[in-house]
Amino acid sequence: MDNALWAFGRVSGIISLVLFTGTVLVGVLARSGRPLLVVPRFSVTLIHRNIALLATAFLVLHVGSLLLDSYAKLNVTDVVVPFLGAFRPFWQGLGTVAFDLVLAVVVTSLLRHRIGPRTFRAVHWFTYAMWPIALAHAIGNGTNGTSRWFLLLAAGSAAVVVGALAWRVSANFLETAKTRQGGLL
Amino acid sequence: MTPVTAEMPMVVDRQGPSGTHRLFAAGNDAGLAEHVQTFGALPSHGVDARLIDVVEASGLTGRGGAAFASWRKIAATVDARSGAPLARKPVVIANGAEGEPLSFKDKALLAHAPHLVIDGLLTAARAVSGGQLFIYATDAGLPAVERALAQRHDSRSVRLVAAPETFISGEASAVVNGIANGPALPTDHRRRLSESGFKGRPTLVLNVETLAHMALIARYGSAWFRTEGSDRDPGTRLVSVSGPAGDRLLEVAGDAGLGDVLSSADIDTSSIQAVLVGGYHGRWVRPMDYRLSPTGPASHTVRPGAGVVHALPDSVCGLETTAQIVGYLANESAKQCGPCMFGLPAMARVLNSLAYGGRDPQLVRELGRLSRMVTGRGACHHPDGTAQLVGSALEAFSAEVAAHLAGTCSKRMGRRS
């Protein structure tokens, strides 16, 4: 049983990371205001939301299974408070930080119509911190963290996310950037 | 709403000023002594909820530009107060921020008749059982009001707030935002300010001239107010007249003829090619046989807005003048709302092109398209006003437009830069 939990904990962590990478990419696309080929803008937004929720579900499974697993030596405090863990406290702590950030982002996103755009936006910016922290946690803490295939996956993910960020800050990022250029006197 | 009661002045011991010389009847720089000497003390009893009926009977409309029936605004504030589960005292704001570069009547009123404005504010406050009271004006208007407030004991609840010198700082939601939060920028308002304005309280924003008229109506009654003006535009209004002969402030009867207003300001109408009425959000008209009234057919009446009349001499190109104004208005956009932030500069560019050398007939069509595009879309009416100005310029200066498209300008003796 323990072995099964342990294996599931690892796999769900990796799946969660991959899904969060997708969330960030689709989120950047949504922010640009562009449709995705034939997929309309509102669907892009819905995809962003749904991948994010799926990623969060896997993250909860990841944390939950390792909490139940005796080998991981994880306790309830470690889930919320970083850097107190028994095993590789720093790398595990990064995971805790990422988990906390995900919780904050998900809760503010679900409640965004109540809390207003400012708080929502401010907290949402934390995803840009959450993603690299989660990746570092995976490399430093994961059993497969330093195996060749995982490092290749991590490098590939980092490359696309950095690429997306470069596009995000470029001048023509917004769909309407061209027509709005020179709009102001 | 019994006309008989409403017609009765609340205080009958004194005759109101006769003729159109009303608001400045106490003279220049009128202090409290001259003010009381001329108008009598503000009646302290009876001026409360009944004021709404009296103001309704007077037909007073807002002198800040929109010409909304003043009694309706007051009544809406009273309703909001009684309708709210937690009765919150309404806030009343005297708005003296003109913004409009061609308008100077509110500054003059605050400088020379501050006590009338304060009387009006206290009167309105009593009618709505107001709590906090504000006088909001640009720096030029504040010192006189400050002195006036120091002279009297009934106005301790009035606070003075400085307004920035921007075009839109006098827009009602910008006024409330400026006083409550600092930036004098218009806000999105789904609910009327009378329901939810200053810090969510019922808020009554009235132009300072409107309040000054109200102070006189409270003293002399609605029938006296209506002895000047017409049925559709009773009372008097201040008019800031500008033109080749300089600036002149007039108080004229409602429904006044535009030609008469210009003659009163010593402007030779034969040397004038067009008149901008209502300010930068107003309308170019020519010739001069229009009447100044908030209501009436557009063919014979022109809305005075905040009482701005600007005469354009024969020697100046109306398209160039309008292009400069639209450039100014585009710059004065709060840059909060997309259609205004991008639409007004686009309009300014096209109009500039038309005014300064462009010969593509599509320019006129493009101006029309952009005007229709920005209209009705924004937190305030800045785009609407700008589109109205542009539309009226194309109409009033249609011959000039044709000349420009043909490569000439009649105001530069055929020479185009």
Added chain:
Amino acid sequence: MSETLHIDWTRCDGRGLCTELLPTLLDRDDWGYPLAKRATNGDRSNVAVRPAHSEAAREAVHLCPKMALSLANQVAGFGQ
């Protein structure tokens, strides 16, 4: 009861989701902002929504990335 879709222009950034969801009511202007096809008394900030489009309008309100939309049964609007 007919509803109106209110556009808060101070929030709107013209991302275009609402124009996709309500193509019969909204166009996009030159800069991407929603442009009501029909004005109500010159007002194009409060767009009349027929019951047939009510569901799509609700979706637009929910999905607007800038939370610039709201639905109401009646609108206010008088200023200075």
